[in-house]
Amino acid sequence: MNKQQLAAKIWESANQMRSKIEPNEYKDYILGLIFYKYLSETELQFLKKEDFTDADINALKEEDADTVDYIKKNIGYFISYDNLFSTWINKGKDFDIANLRDALSAFNRLISPAHKKLFDGIFDTLQTGLSKLGDSAASQTKAISDLLHLIKVIPMDAKQDYDVLGFIYEYLIEKFAANAGKKAGEFYTPHEVSVLISEIIADHLKDRKIIEIYDSTSGSGSLLINIGASVAKHIDDKNNIKYYAQELKQNTYNLTRMNLVMRGILPNNIVTRNGDTLEDDWPYFDENDPVHSYNPLYVDAVVSNPPYSQKWEPSHKEADPRYARFGLAPKAKADYAFLLHDLFHIKPDGIMAIVLPHGVLFRGGEENTIRKKLIEANHIDAIIGLPAGIFFGTGIPTIIIILKQKRPNTDVLIIDASKGFVKDGKNNKLRASDIKKIADTVHNRVSLPKYSQKVERATIRENEYNLNIPRYVDSSENPENWDIYASMFGGIPVNEIEELQNYWEAFPGLRETIFENNNEVNTKLKANDVTTTITEHKAVVDFNNQFNQAFHDFNNYLKEELLSNCETVKISREKIVLSNAIFKRLEKLPLIDKYEAYQLLSDKWDVIKVDLEIIQTEGFEATKVVEPNMVMKKKNGKDVEEQQGWKGRIMPFELVQETYLSDELKSIQAKENRLIEITTEYEEQLDKLAEDDKEADAINEAQDGFVNAEVLKEAKRIKAENKKNTNFDEDSFEAIILKVNDLIAEEKTLKSQVKTETIALHNKTKATIENLSEEQINELLELKWITPLVNSINSLPKTIIDQLANKVQTLASKYEITYADVAHEINEAEKTLATLLDDLEGNDFDLQGLNEFKNFLHGKE
Incomplete structure (x- = not known):
């Protein structure tokens, strides 16, 4: 199964095993054991590369000092044969919880001094939490044994563009976050927000040869890792990226270290600290040599998603160099304390991005003072308003603020991206097209109607340094207006037709073909069949022809890009290559939203990418692999996995049958x-x-x-x-x-x-x-990858034309029934009712009441 299917299977099983243990706690067991498996297999890979035989590996003991030192020197730690993950699996029912306890204790003793900072205490959370897995050693053994057998299938040899381990780890962290309620914010930034920040940061750093990045509230480390992955697309050697991370909570700090180590980052490129960012600032130094190892830490980029509006202690920090220039954040809200900390640590040509609650843009008091100084010092580069409900555990509106030490411009780019999202369960989620549009807007610093605005400092001063997004960008829908003349006499108001000006500019002469004037303020529909009139109009036909010409070779282009090069194409960069090709073709075409096209590409790319990863990892022959189709079934009240037929590793059975x-x-x-x-x-x-x-x-x-x-x-x-x-x-x-x-x-x-x-x-x-023959494989891959993408892109012009036809038809229907028509119908209904009332009988009082009612119907008082 591919990495998405494997991750989903592991999550489903782990969630069932969890029983009554809180997700926020259970994640520490499974993620810790995955990391231990990674360390075990990393050691085995090293030993085999060093020509250790199976007998040599079986003989690995802590007492063999020379071998222990040799291994520690090369990989930073030593694990004896008895404590290897694979040994536990081979023990079967003989495995005992004591094996795990002994192994974790031994690991702490056998860390290389050079790697002490990286590995020391990394399993403390796992070790101290084992007692929660059951009341007895037997129940704890069963719980751990089940987890060991669940994760034994995860491959640990991370390959370029196909990091299965990293994907599964990130997947599990996200799933635990989604189920952890408010506690999720302690360790996880939603993947889409991470990607957005990563794209903005990577664009700023793309021309640098050596890069240092820092997350001051690192959580699980996912934000830092995503930024590293984005930056790596623009750098020749990913080992030229150095990662700094600081995290307050011990268990979350351990997640940061595990996550960074498992991504294949060189140990010397990982520098982490467990401490309170606001209280225990860098400079970082080695306790053994505090003078010569002093490093005040100025980096190329700082990112953070700190706890929102957290209390802190500002006393005696007036002289702290992080805050001295701008002032101290209020005791009840540390938001600006985190921001100023991050700003302090970027180089003169650096960049930072921080996620904060919306209130930091307009709250008064000390925060207003800090905001004013930041604006006057020209540090705030962009503000991005995110959709509500995008973070796990909170529905409050959030923003991303981009700051720099030095900027050539003095305006602030304000983006209201709150309307761009898709509903995903209880939360909202940024789509690929939303991320792309935001990142492009920041990169190009453009003002877009109802979306973004470059605001000059003078304007911000006039607003007393209030940066509340609605003051500068109105993203609300236009209210529906009703024209009084058209309501009374019918027809279609000219000013409402002019609201479709972008269509009339794109299709010259079409407006005159559809409408004719009643007078200078009112028109009527001239076309009997609106859709046919629009579709057959010369300007629309020309538009379709222009689109077809722009994309006439798109199918062949994709075949060359994806089929001819499927074993060598750079997967991490290919989506950018394809999107640039689409955008280039759309450059001279009006009306079509390039981000809608990008979303179509992104939706299809998710399928293509998985297949490319498999082909590049397993070889082209993977296209001919058929594997058991395993499904979960209930048997005697238990979930049992059974084979139900077969499925193609890459080739869908349905597609092969249809073809x-x-x-x-x-x-x-x-x-x-x-x-x-x-x-x-x-x-x-x-x-x-x-x-x-x-x-x-x-x-x-x-x-x-x-x-x-x-x-x-x-x-x-x-x-x-x-x-x-x-x-x-x-x-x-x-x-x-x-x-x-x-x-x-x-x-x-x-x-x-x-x-x-x-x-x-x-x-x-x-x-x-x-x-399958090679020719058939290419035909099927074309049908699976390329044909759906080409068809979806080719549907864009029709979507535009259908939208226009619907808008015109809606305008025509809006005033089809006039007020006079409605009044006439009411009048006729009243007359009919009055006639019916004449036929009613009753006592004197009833008749008096009916007579008074008839007076009302006739307008008499």
């Missing part, structure tokens, strides 16, 4: 369609039955279906009693039973045939995939 086995597929589909028809015919025959006949044994108790066994008996009886005459009236009970009897026989035969043919087709599909 090469269409005759067999159509045969099955025809029989399945006939089975659906038979179900309908059962209902028709049931409806024909007289009510008395529905009391027969052949009809079920609810009288909504037939009882097959009884129908067969009844049909047999009818045939036996009417050997010479079976010519019954078609609506008679006998005819209906005989008809249903025939349907049952036909249905039974068809079901048997469908089952037999489906099994045969499934097996034939398996054999077909395993014997």
Whole structure:
């Protein structure tokens, strides 16, 4: 299975194993054990590279000082044979919780002095939490043993562009965060927010050869890792990126270190600290040599997602160089304390990004003073308003602030990105197109209607340094207006037609073809069929032709990019290459939103990327691999994994059947369609039955279906009693039973045939995939990767034209019924009601009441 499927399977199983343990705690067990497996296998890979035999590995003991020192010197730690993850698995039922406790204790003793900072205490959270897994050693052993066997399938040899381990680790962290409620904010920044910040930071750093990045509230380290991955796309050697991280909570700090180490980052490029960022600032120094190892830490980029509006202690910090220039954040809200800390640590040409609550933009008091000084010192580069509900555990509106030490411009770019998201369960989620649009807007510093605005410092001063986003960017929908003239007399207001000016500019002459003027403020619809008129208009035809010309070679371009180079294409950069190709083709085309096109690419890329990763990792032959299709089933109240047929590693069975086995597929589909028809015919025959006949044994108790066994008996009886005459009236009970009897026989035969043919087709599909020629593989990959993307891109012009037709039709319908029409209908209804009232009878008081009501209807007082 691919890494997405494997990650989902591990999460599902782990979540079931968790039982009553809180997600925030359980993550420390499974993530800690995954890390231990990584360290074990890293050591084994090193030993095999160093020509250690199996016998040598089996003999690894802590008492062998020379071997221990050699291994520690090279990988930073030593694990004896008895304590290796693979040894535990081989023990089977002989594994005991004591094995894990002993191994974790031994690990702490056997860390290289040079790697002490990196590994010291990294398993403390796991070690101290084992007692929560059960009341007895036996129950704890079972819980850990289950986890060991769950994660043993995770491959640990991270390869370029196919980091399965890193993907699964990130996947599990995100899933635990989604289930951890408010505690999620302690250790996780949503992946999409990380990617957005990463793209902005990476663009700023893309021309540098050596890069240092720092996260002052690192959590699980995911934000730092994503930034490293984005920066690595623009740098020749990813080992030229150095990572600094600081985290307050011990268990979360351990996650940071594990996550960084498992991404294959060189140990010398990882510098981490467990401490309070606001109280225990860098400079960082080695306790053994505090003078000569002093490092005040100025880096190329700082990122952070600190706890929002946290209390802190500002006393005696007036002279702290981080805050001296700007002032101290209020005691009740440390937001600006974190911001100033981050700003202090970037180089003159550096950049920082921090996630904060929206209130920091407009709150008064000390925060306003700090905000004013930051603006006057020209540090605030951009403000990005994010959608609400985008962070786990909180629904408050959040923002990203981008700051720099030195800037050539003095304006502030303000972006309201709060409307761009998709609903994902309880949370909102940035789409790929939302991230791309925000990042491009920051990069190009452009003002876009209802989205972004470059605000001059003079304007901000006039607003008393209030940076509240709605003051500068109005992203609200235009209120619906009703034209008084058109409401009274009909027609379509000219000013509402002019709101579609972008369409009229793109399609010259179309407006005049659709509308004609009643007067200078009002028009009427001239076209009888709006959609046809628009579609057949010369300007629209030219627009379609221009689009087709721009994309006429797109299919061949994709084949060259993806099929011809599938084993060598740089996966991490290819999405950018493809998006640039699409944007280039769209440059001179009006109306089409390039970010909508980007989203179409992104949706398809997710499938293409997985396949490319498999091909580049396992070879082109992976396209012909068929593997067991494993599904979870309930048996005796337990979830059991069973094989249910086969599935293609890359090639979908359905696609192969549609392409090469269409005759067999159509045969099955025809029989399945006939089975659906038979179900309908059962209902028709049931409806024909007289009510008395529905009391027969052949009809079920609810009288909504037939009882097959009884129908067969009844049909047999009818045939036996009417050997010479079976010519019954078609609506008679006998005819209906005989008809249903025939349907049952036909249905039974068809079901048997469908089952037999489906099994045969499934097996034939398996054999077909395993014997595909290179030409067939390329054809199938084109159908899977390229055809859906080309078709979705080619649908964009039609979407634009349909949108215009709908807008025009809506305008025409809006004023189709005038106020006079409505008033006339009301008047007629009142007259009719008054006439009906004349026919009513009652006592004197009733008649007086009715007469007064009629006066109201006639407008009398």
